Amino acid sequence: MVSRLLFQSFKRFNSTYKGPGKSYLPPKPIDNKPTHKELSPAQRAYLDRVIRVDQAGELGADLIYAGQYLALSHNKKVKPIIKHMWEQEIHHRKTFNELQTQYRIRPSILTPFWKIGAFGMGFATGFMNKEAAMACTEAVETVIGKHYNQQLRVLSNNFKDIENLNNGQNDDSIEIQHLKGTIKVFRDEELEHLDTAVQNDSKNAKPYWLLTESIKGVCKTAVYLAERI
Amino acid sequence: MSMKGMINRGIKGIRQFHSIYHVNPTIIDLNKIENQILNKAYEEYVPKYGFNKKSIELASKEFGINGGGIFNFTSNSKDVKMELCLFHLKKCRDELNKLAQSEEFREIMGNNNSKEIDRLRSLIKYRLSLNKKIINELPGLLGYVLINKDRLIESMKELHELSDDLTYYSGDKSNDFAWYSKRISVSGLIIQSELFMINDKSKGFEDTFKFVDSKLKEIETAGYIYNSIEEWIFFNAVSIVNLLKSQLSRG
Numbered sequence: 001m002v003s004r005l006l007f008q009s010f011k012r013f014n015s016t017y018k019g020p021g022k023s024y025l026p027p028k029p030i031d032n033k034p035t036h037k038e039l040s041p042a043q044r045a046y047l048d049r050v051i052r053v054d055q056a057g058e059l060g061a062d063l064i065y066a067g068q069y070l071a072l073s074h075n076k077k078v079k080p081i082i083k084h085m086w087e088q089e090i091h092h093r094k095t096f097n098e099l100q101t102q103y104r105i106r107p108s109i110l111t112p113f114w115k116i117g118a119f120g121m122g123f124a125t126g127f128m129n130k131e132a133a134m135a136c137t138e139a140v141e142t143v144i145g146k147h148y149n150q151q152l153r154v155l156s157n158n159f160k161d162i163e164n165l166n167n168g169q170n171d172d173s174i175e176i177q178h179l180k181g182t183i184k185v186f187r188d189e190e191l192e193h194l195d196t197a198v199q200n201d202s203k204n205a206k207p208y209w210l211l212t213e214s215i216k217g218v219c220k221t222a223v224y225l226a227e228r229i
Numbered sequence: 230m231s232m233k234g235m236i237n238r239g240i241k242g243i244r245q246f247h248s249i250y251h252v253n254p255t256i257i258d259l260n261k262i263e264n265q266i267l268n269k270a271y272e273e274y275v276p277k278y279g280f281n282k283k284s285i286e287l288a289s290k291e292f293g294i295n296g297g298g299i300f301n302f303t304s305n306s307k308d309v310k311m312e313l314c315l316f317h318l319k320k321c322r323d324e325l326n327k328l329a330q331s332e333e334f335r336e337i338m339g340n341n342n343s344k345e346i347d348r349l350r351s352l353i354k355y356r357l358s359l360n361k362k363i364i365n366e367l368p369g370l371l372g373y374v375l376i377n378k379d380r381l382i383e384s385m386k387e388l389h390e391l392s393d394d395l396t397y398y399s400g401d402k403s404n405d406f407a408w409y410s411k412r413i414s415v416s417g418l419i420i421q422s423e424l425f426m427i428n429d430k431s432k433g434f435e436d437t438f439k440f441v442d443s444k445l446k447e448i449e450t451a452g453y454i455y456n457s458i459e460e461w462i463f464f465n466a467v468s469i470v471n472l473l474k475s476q477l478s479r480g
Binding site for chain 1: 244245246247248249250251252253254393397401402403404405406408409467470471474478
């Protein structure tokens with residue numbers, strides 16, 4: 001009985017569990033034939049980075065909320081708010097995991113550190129109090145939102161020169177469209193989390209400035225590293 | 230060469246972003262004259278003369294080019310023998326790619342009963358059996374590509390590409406550090422098996438394939454142990470926190 005209860009409580013945190021969900025990938029092309037010309041090495045290198053860093057970021061986000069949930073799940077008011085955001089992050093993480101394996105991207109080699117660091121950061125801020133947890137969310141989502149916007153800018157500006165093999169015109173392949181669409185939706189959801197955090201008194205956290213600025217610094221460093229290694 | 234230069238050269242050319250909707254770069258581009266020469270040398274002269282300058286020179290002659298001078302401009306190594314050795318490795322990778330694209334292989338992939346490790350096993354054995362036709366030249370080839378620092382970088386890059394292909398075709402879906410451990414284990418396994426193969430006198434290289442089986446079993450066990458430990462630690466950490474919280478809330 002006790003062990004079953006423990007197992008259930010564990011299951012709730014086992015957010016990497018892959019259920020029989022729908023596909024997170026763009027549809028396969030007809031006859032598996034390519035529709036567009038080759039991407040340039042720079043474009044491929046960029047997509048490589050984008051998916052690696054986004055996967056690492058969503059892994060981090062998932063585990064931050066897991067840590068906060070573990071620390072704050074006794075609070076009846078905060079529990080459903082964190083749970084809702086956490087579930088969205090799980091979806092984001094699964095999507096980028098699928099994209100990473102589909103496009104054969106190397107995951108960040110620092111993944112074990114991201115796991116420990118993110119869970120630790122979520123748990124530590126949640127353990128301080130609810131406001132600190134929300135300030136952590138605010139800082140993280142600010143950095144992520146900006147970063148997603150930057151990626152969208154590059155994806156819409158620097159991928160215009162690829163010829164469609166069917167009609168000879170330059171346009172985005174379904175792959176690029178799907179990636180842009182995914183990032184757009186995720187960015188909006190991350191910014192929604194930012195609003196949620198502000199509405200739930202993130203500004204009352206003490207020390208607010210130190211907490212948010214140091215977490216922002218950590219996030220920016222992590223982004224820089226996850227893009228590269 | 231500086232450390233940074235070495236790393237750059239090592240990383241440059243490693244496959245990035247395998248596209249589904251875009252044309253992907255080919256492993257061997259046979260439109261290029263240097264690859265045509267290498268292909269001719271590999272198919273016609275290597276069985277007779279081995280991985281040597283002579284094979285390249287004879288092949289070049291047929292294209293009306295004197296010697297292997299063209300490789301000074303087309304290759305990193307500027308070394309015709311090295312290019313010929315690398316060509317063998319790339320050619321084998323190309324064969325693997327063709328196998329993975331074939332209908333039969335896709336059927337096996339679609340079949341839920343086949344396990345990833347079994348697919349990996351048969352792919353590795355297929356790759357090793359591609360060495361059969363050059364088995365007499367294999368010791369020389371391995372010695373040559375592994376012995377010098379610059380050549381080692383090039384051949385390690387190729388080895389990484391091979392182990393990446395093998396794990397991908399076998400249906401690998403790892404998202405974290407397991408991605409690296411799998412590929413490193415496969416790379417190690419390939420090198421060990423090829424060294425084993427050199428001295429293997431058994432019929433049809435049965436002993437080499439037995440060696441692969443036992444090594445793969447070790448890798449599988451190691452992965453299982455790692456995952457179990459990670460799960461156990463996480464389970465206990467969460468339980469302890471929940472236990473503490475329940476005790477504290479009782480006051």
